[in-house]
Structures are given as structure tokens and as C-alpha cells.
Amino acid sequence: MTPPATATAADQKDFILSVEGLTVSFDGFKAVNDLSFYVDENEIRVIIGPNGAGKTTVLDLICGRTKATEGSIKFRGKELTDMKEHQIVHAGVGRKFQNPSIYEELTVFENLELSFPRGKSVIGALTFRRDGEVRDRVEEIADLVFLKDHLKTEAAILSHGQKQWLEIGMLLIQSPELLMLDEPVAGMSVAERLKTAELLNTIIHNQSVIVIEHDMKFVEDIAHRVTVMHQGKVLTEGSMDRVKHDPKVVEVYLGH
Ligand SMILES: Nc1ncnc2c1ncn2[C@@H]1O[C@H](COP(=O)(O)OP(=O)(O)O)[C@@H](O)[C@H]1O
Ligand SMILES: [Mg+2]
Structure with missing residues (x-):
């Protein structure tokens, strides 16, 4: 061609x-x-x-x-x-597959928290401040994907659509371009x-x-x-x- x-x-x-x-x-x-x-x-x-x-x-x-x-x-x-x-x-580059791959036994909050990108600049003294930063970001993303009222909900009991949103949220929290x-x-x-x-x-x-x-x-x-x-x-x-x-x-x- x-x-x-x-x-x-x-x-x-x-x-x-x-x-x-x-x-x-x-x-x-x-x-x-x-x-x-x-x-x-x-x-x-x-x-x-x-x-x-x-x-x-x-x-x-x-x-x-x-x-x-x-x-x-x-x-x-x-x-x-x-x-x-x-x-x-x-x-x-973030990619979502056809079937949601979330941790069913964890809550919405925990799933998002686990996906928060870590490792680059974390040193002991900053951990406390960072916990707050992580929580804020998790809440911000949960709001975006319509799950802010479900932060404590176990992922297993979300509807199929909510599971898809959660997985999108798990990608968004990594701020892919x-x-x-x-x-x-x-x-x-x-x-x-x-x-x-x-x-x-x-x-x-x-x-x-x-x-x-x-x-x-x-x-x-x-x-x-x-x-x-x-x-x-x-x-x-x-x-x-x-x-x-x-x-x-x-x-x-x-x-x-
Ligand atoms: N790893 C693979 N090995 C062999 N064939 C594959 C592989 N992945 C995809 N294919 C074949 O490539 C073609 C395109 O598949 P796919 O990209 O899944 O199509 P679509 O997503 O448009 O339905 C299909 O014929 C599929 O069988
Ligand atoms: Mg396909």
C-alpha cells in the first residue's frame, strides 16, 4: 500500500x-x-x-x-x-482487555489504591503525606468512574458495568496519556x-x-x-x- x-x-x-x-x-x-x-x-x-x-x-x-x-x-x-x-x-500507554481483571475479593478503594503508581519518589519521610495523596486520588478517580458511593464495596458484588468502570479507573489512576x-x-x-x-x-x-x-x-x-x-x-x-x-x-x- x-x-x-x-x-x-x-x-x-x-x-x-x-x-x-x-x-x-x-x-x-x-x-x-x-x-x-x-x-x-x-x-x-x-x-x-x-x-x-x-x-x-x-x-x-x-x-x-x-x-x-x-x-x-x-x-x-x-x-x-x-x-x-x-x-x-x-x-x-494503558490498555484494558475485554474481560475485567480486578481483584474480586478486594474493595473498590483497595483495587484503586493498588493501581496507584508508586516507586519513583517514595521515601520513608514522605509516606505519611503520600497516604493522603493516594486517598485523595483514589476518591477523585472513584468519583469519575461513578463509584464514589461504593468505595467500601467488595468488587465481587459490583454489577458487570461497575466492574468495567472500576477497571477503567484502575488505568486512569496511572494517568496514561x-x-x-x-x-x-x-x-x-x-x-x-x-x-x-x-x-x-x-x-x-x-x-x-x-x-x-x-x-x-x-x-x-x-x-x-x-x-x-x-x-x-x-x-x-x-x-x-x-x-x-x-x-x-x-x-x-x-x-x-
Ligand atoms: N496469537 C495468535 N495466533 C494466531 N492467530 C491469531 C492470534 N491472535 C489473533 N489471531 C488471529 O488473527 C485474526 C484477528 O484476530 P483479532 O485481532 O482478535 O480480531 P478482532 O479483534 O478484530 O475480532 C483472527 O483470525 C485470529 O484468529
Ligand atoms: Mg477483538
Whole structure:
């Protein structure tokens, strides 16, 4: 594929994420095939496409869980393809998987507290001050993810939607500059979906977000731009309004 027109723009503009010519081959099968896309600061990008299109694999590649066969992933100009998973997290990329991974037996507060980033500047004398700092931050994040009245609730008894929010909160408390969410509203009620859209539209003032989703109403509520994937490639990209009327998109995805 020849580089898209945006490749020129990529040279001039500071995208938070630039993915170029990204390919991964599993025993000869290219799950992601020469994929390029660019995400702006404070953008909510939604990736849609049929099952098996390679969407989850793209997130696996960005977060370092899967190694690219070819291509480049630049986050704030830093090449991620040579970095390990924990280094990528440390660089500011947070990723939520499809199933919530929270500690069921711990409370909401404890789950958030455990996710608070520690280690860099903690020395004994500062611990006391830091406890207050942690508590404030936990409460701030709990409020953001609609769980401030559930701080003492054991995570196991939260609703499925609340568990998803808790996990988003556990990522947000680490202040990632890029947050990636794989099908965050799957299994949520309509009301929970609306609140999740509200949450993403709030946090976007501080970070960029990549979301994989199938719920088109939700996508319309959040997407600044939509990238449609098919067979490991970008089928098309643009505003939701343009993409949903694209005959190619209707044919491979929306028509089903
Ligand atoms: N680790 C892997 N080994 C082999 N094949 C894989 C692996 N991960 C994903 N695939 C294949 O890559 C394709 C894309 O999968 P995936 O990224 O999960 O699609 P999507 O999230 O769009 O539904 C599928 O055909 C899947 O079976
Ligand atoms: Mg997937």
C-alpha cells in the first residue's frame, strides 16, 4: 500500500500515536497487514470492523503483548516496537482487555489504591503525606468512574458495568496519556453505556483514547474519527457520519 496522504502530515504534526506499515504474521497468516493510522492528542479514535478483522491484535501490538513482524509504532515519537510491555505502560500507554481483571475479593478503594503508581519518589519521610495523596486520588478517580458511593464495596458484588468502570479507573489512576479499551460496553445496560460515553468524553481533555466497539450508538456518542478494519487492513477512515454511509463498510460490516 502506498502511504496515505496523512503520511506527509505525520512528518509535520505531533501525533500522539503514529502506526505505519504495521504487520504481524502468525504462521504466515497476516492478522494485521501493512496497517497505518495516526491518532491526535485528545482524540477519541474508534476502531470498528467485523470479527477477526485484527482489531484486538492491533491493541496487542501497541501494548507490546504481541511483537510486530514489520512496521513502526511511535508514541510521542518513541518507537514502541522494541519495548517490553511494562516499559510501554511506563511510557504512558494503558490498555484494558475485554474481560475485567480486578481483584474480586478486594474493595473498590483497595483495587484503586493498588493501581496507584508508586516507586519513583517514595521515601520513608514522605509516606505519611503520600497516604493522603493516594486517598485523595483514589476518591477523585472513584468519583469519575461513578463509584464514589461504593468505595467500601467488595468488587465481587459490583454489577458487570461497575466492574468495567472500576477497571477503567484502575488505568486512569496511572494517568496514561493514551488509553486503549477493547469493547468496554459489551454486556452493559443502556444507561451504563450512556454513562461510559460521558466518562470518555470527560477524560479526553487529558488523554487520547482508542476504543474498539461494536455498539454503533455508543460509537456515535464518542468517536472523533472512526477507523474501519477488514482483513488486517484499514478499509476506510473518517467521521462516523461518513464511514457509516460508505458502501464498502455497509458491505463488510454494518450490513450484517
Ligand atoms: N496469537 C495468535 N495466533 C494466531 N492467530 C491469531 C492470534 N491472535 C489473533 N489471531 C488471529 O488473527 C485474526 C484477528 O484476530 P483479532 O485481532 O482478535 O480480531 P478482532 O479483534 O478484530 O475480532 C483472527 O483470525 C485470529 O484468529
Ligand atoms: Mg477483538
